[in-house]
Amino acid sequence: MSNYLDELSEIQREAVTNTEGPSLVIASAGSGKTRVLTYRIAHLLTIGVKPWSIMALTFTNKAAREMKERIAKIVGQETASKLWMGTFHSIFAKILRSEAEHLGYDRNFTIYDTTDSKNLITQIIKELKLDAQSYKPGEILSRISLAKNNLITPQAYSQNASIIQQDVRARKGEIHRIYTLYAQRCKKASAMDFDDLLLNTNVLFRDFPDVLQKYQERFRYFLVDEYQDTNFSQYLIVKKLSERHRNLCVVGDDAQSIYSFRGAKIENILNFQNDYKDYRLFKLEQNYRSTQTIVNAANSVIAKNEKQIPKIAYSSNEEGEKIKLISAYTDQEEGFLIASEILNIVHQTHCNYSDIAILYRTNAQSRIFEETLRKRNIPYRIYGSLSFYQRKEIKDLLAYIRITVNPNDDEAFRRVVNYPARGIGNTTMGHLQELANQQGLSLWQTVGVLGNTTGAIKPAAVKKLDDFRNLIISFQQKIYNQDAYEAVYHIANASGLISDLKADKSQEGISRLQNIEEMLNGIREFIEGRKAEGYEETVTLVDYLENVALLTDQDTDKDEDNNRVSVMTVHSAKGLEFDYVFLTGLEENLFPSTMSISSAEDIEEERRLFYVALTRAAKKAFISYAQTRFRWGTSTNCSPSRFIKEIDPQYIEASFDENQWESSSPQNTRQNFTQRSYYNKPSTQNVASTNPKANSATISTPPKNLKDIAPADIRIGMKVYHAKFGDGIVENIEGDGPNRKAMVNFRMAGSKNLLLKFANLKKVD
Ligand SMILES: Nc1ncnc2c1ncn2[C@@H]1O[C@H](COP(=O)(O)OP(=O)(O)OP(=O)(O)O)[C@@H](O)[C@H]1O
Numbered sequence: 001m002s003n004y005l006d007e008l009s010e011i012q013r014e015a016v017t018n019t020e021g022p023s024l025v026i027a028s029a030g031s032g033k034t035r036v037l038t039y040r041i042a043h044l045l046t047i048g049v050k051p052w053s054i055m056a057l058t059f060t061n062k063a064a065r066e067m068k069e070r071i072a073k074i075v076g077q078e079t080a081s082k083l084w085m086g087t088f089h090s091i092f093a094k095i096l097r098s099e100a101e102h103l104g105y106d107r108n109f110t111i112y113d114t115t116d117s118k119n120l121i122t123q124i125i126k127e128l129k130l131d132a133q134s135y136k137p138g139e140i141l142s143r144i145s146l147a148k149n150n151l152i153t154p155q156a157y158s159q160n161a162s163i164i165q166q167d168v169r170a171r172k173g174e175i176h177r178i179y180t181l182y183a184q185r186c187k188k189a190s191a192m193d194f195d196d197l198l199l200n201t202n203v204l205f206r207d208f209p210d211v212l213q214k215y216q217e218r219f220r221y222f223l224v225d226e227y228q229d230t231n232f233s234q235y236l237i238v239k240k241l242s243e244r245h246r247n248l249c250v251v252g253d254d255a256q257s258i259y260s261f262r263g264a265k266i267e268n269i270l271n272f273q274n275d276y277k278d279y280r281l282f283k284l285e286q287n288y289r290s291t292q293t294i295v296n297a298a299n300s301v302i303a304k305n306e307k308q309i310p311k312i313a314y315s316s317n318e319e320g321e322k323i324k325l326i327s328a329y330t331d332q333e334e335g336f337l338i339a340s341e342i343l344n345i346v347h348q349t350h351c352n353y354s355d356i357a358i359l360y361r362t363n364a365q366s367r368i369f370e371e372t373l374r375k376r377n378i379p380y381r382i383y384g385s386l387s388f389y390q391r392k393e394i395k396d397l398l399a400y401i402r403i404t405v406n407p408n409d410d411e412a413f414r415r416v417v418n419y420p421a422r423g424i425g426n427t428t429m430g431h432l433q434e435l436a437n438q439q440g441l442s443l444w445q446t447v448g449v450l451g452n453t454t455g456a457i458k459p460a461a462v463k464k465l466d467d468f469r470n471l472i473i474s475f476q477q478k479i480y481n482q483d484a485y486e487a488v489y490h491i492a493n494a495s496g497l498i499s500d501l502k503a504d505k506s507q508e509g510i511s512r513l514q515n516i517e518e519m520l521n522g523i524r525e526f527i528e529g530r531k532a533e534g535y536e537e538t539v540t541l542v543d544y545l546e547n548v549a550l551l552t553d554q555d556t557d558k559d560e561d562n563n564r565v566s567v568m569t570v571h572s573a574k575g576l577e578f579d580y581v582f583l584t585g586l587e588e589n590l591f592p593s594t595m596s597i598s599s600a601e602d603i604e605e606e607r608r609l610f611y612v613a614l615t616r617a618a619k620k621a622f623i624s625y626a627q628t629r630f631r632w633g634t635s636t637n638c639s640p641s642r643f644i645k646e647i648d649p650q651y652i653e654a655s656f657d658e659n660q661w662e663s664s665s666p667q668n669t670r671q672n673f674t675q676r677s678y679y680n681k682p683s684t685q686n687v688a689s690t691n692p693k694a695n696s697a698t699i700s701t702p703p704k705n706l707k708d709i710a711p712a713d714i715r716i717g718m719k720v721y722h723a724k725f726g727d728g729i730v731e732n733i734e735g736d737g738p739n740r741k742a743m744v745n746f747r748m749a750g751s752k753n754l755l756l757k758f759a760n761l762k763k764v765d
């Protein structure tokens with residue numbers, strides 16, 4: 001066993017070894033909070049605590065997996081695999097399955113993802129004949145989610161005059177009806193959405209004290225990471241469960257609370273201090289992740305927030321490079337400049353692509369990065385846009401699996417009843433839904449009793465529905481004696497899904513088929529993983545489905561193609577770290593977002609978000625903004641974000657002498673800008689300007705007399721131009737073909753050794 005305690009600072013060690021009673025670790029980013037949790041668990045196991053009596057709650061499954069791996073190295077795989085460690089959703093889904101009967105649910109209940117929930121809400125809005133303009137499914141779902149996370153049931157919602165009034169004022173006075181129907185339908189379909197997993201856990205513990213007591217006895221130690229982003233529902237679960245043994249350790253950073261829009265409450269930290277008067281407080285002050293420059297820069301920004309718990313954060317790492325500002329003329333150019341910068345970093349530092357991240361405020365920004373990175377052959381992985389499990393063909397196959405396991409799953413039913421085509425059209429489905437509503441049954445149950453009713457559905461359609469039902473019944477007969485792989489393989493074929501995809505010979509069709517194959521591979525891996533953990537029974541479809549329903553985008557990492565630039569929203573980067581981080585789209589109305597700029601409170605949350613983004617960087621941060629950006633279909637002028645101005649300027653790279661630069665390029669070719677963009681370094685002064693045009697003077701312009709030249713034709717002594725480094729003289733050449741390199745002495749940037757296939761040098765005539 002390694003002497004793991006040596007890998008901690010003194011204060012961290014104290015937080016790790018003081019295992020009894022309530023503890024609160026409040027500390028800023030990168031100070032080792034997650035490390036403390038990890039080592040605390042390892043320590044508990046080392047001193048003899050049983051793994052199944054420890055519950056550790058993380059924000060992503062990925063974080064849980066990484067912690068588990070680290071713990072396994074200290075105490076061994078077998079012990080580590082018995083820990084109850086995962087996200088709130090995955091841990092309590094597991095508990096709810098064991099206790100489902102108490103709540104009137106089937107233990108094979110389905111977990112609806114956001115798309116399922118939105119589809120169901122759309123359906124309800126239609127049935128209630130509400131105006132689609134004022135009732136947008138996404139918005140309604142957020143509202144319902146917020147209610148659930150504050151433990152407001154449909155009934156309580158309908159009876160709460162102030163909530164109803166608020167809805168009426170927003171011209172959405174019927175939300176309570178939607179919520180009520182939505183909850184009924186989910187229940188009937190034996191489905192829970194993500195928020196239900198927490199809500200129903202609370203209901204379970206409230207209404208069944210003996211069940212609560214059982215878990216209170218069983219779990220003796222509780223650990224919660226990212227505590228600042230827990231919502232009321234989560235807070236209450238932890239509070240109740242830990243009441244018996246009171247060994248609760250939570251770690252968090254109020255400056256990183258970024259989920260208030262989903263109901264997270266910073267107050268949970270303050271509540272902790274009230275709930276456990278005898279708590280121990282540990283303050284970690286040293287940042288081990290980032291350079292001094294990054295830590296100081298981040299401190300200078302977050303200091304502008306009024307609401308915060310005072311903290312010290314310093315770094316003893318090297319001072320590091322200053323933050324680099326990248327000013328782009330357009331959003332397209334921003335993508336190009338970042339791609340060039342990435343190639344440069346990799347070329348100069350020999351780091352991996354996976355050490356680099358591009359972060360943005362909104363998912364819509366991902367498209368441009370996707371395009372520009374692809375054009376430059378930079379491997380990347382986009383998190384959160386259309387993730388693997390959101391693709392149509394994957395959702396189709398999953399729907400077959402879901403309905404096989406839980407036939408009352410109405411959303412899955414609707415999705416595949418007529419795919420591949422079986423001649424069951426909208427009219428039939430409309431009638432079926434009506435019948436189901438009348439009788440209070442799921443669609444599946446309704447098909448089961450169709451034979452007894454003579455009604456709107458014609459006998460031919462009844463027959464088709466029956467055939468579909470029989471098909472699913474035939475699948476059900478397989479799932480308990482076959483392993484998950486065999487069962488899914490059978491379902492994919494027998495449902496007709498594979499032959500439907502095979503019939504489509506287009507590139508898209510082929511890639512869909514490959515995705516199905518990939519999913520089957522994933523199932524194989526899942527089964528093997530379970531076996532490696534010591535699971536002795538057959539790994540069934542039910543086991544697999546449970547795992548898949550709770551996957552987030554960050555969890556679908558595959559080892560073999562891990563060397564990629566990570567591209568994601570700031571929200572999903574929480575808790576992660578990268579050597580080089582690009583913070584992009586730093587413009588007013590984007591970051592901070594339009595929605596937030598009218599309220600001081602919301603601005604503080606945006607500032608925290610910026611703080612989270614900046615503190616992901618270990619070695620160097622880059623901040624970019626564009627002066628014009630395509631938004632809502634038109635090119636919009638943008639001004640640099642206030643957050644850039646809030647960084648103490650001493651931590652931002654100073655601009656070089658503009659005049660000297662301009663003299664070599666007398667003509668400003670700005671108006672002729674095309675996608676072949678040119679690099680520029682704005683001065684901090686100009687950045688502070690809110691007039692987008694004010695920056696144009698700082699944009700470096702290339703000499704006029706540039707010629708394209710092939711790498712093979714570049715010679716020693718030639719005068720060349722590089723988009724970032726400007727003009728220079730080739731001093732040496734070595735290597736051939738794709739390895740041909742040139743040493744260029746740039747007038748402004750000094751000597752650089754460049755791989756010619758990437759450098760894109762132009763000849764200056
Ligand atoms: N005592 C230490 N010695 C060496 N490295 C450390 C030490 N403590 C933490 N680290 C390293 O510092 C980095 C940040 O630690 P960690 O991720 O635990 O911080 P955190 O407080 O959880 O950050 P965040 O608030 O961003 O979640 C990690 O790479 C971790 O391994």
Ligand SMILES: [Mg+2]
Pocket residue numbers: 033034035575
């Ligand atoms: Mg952490």
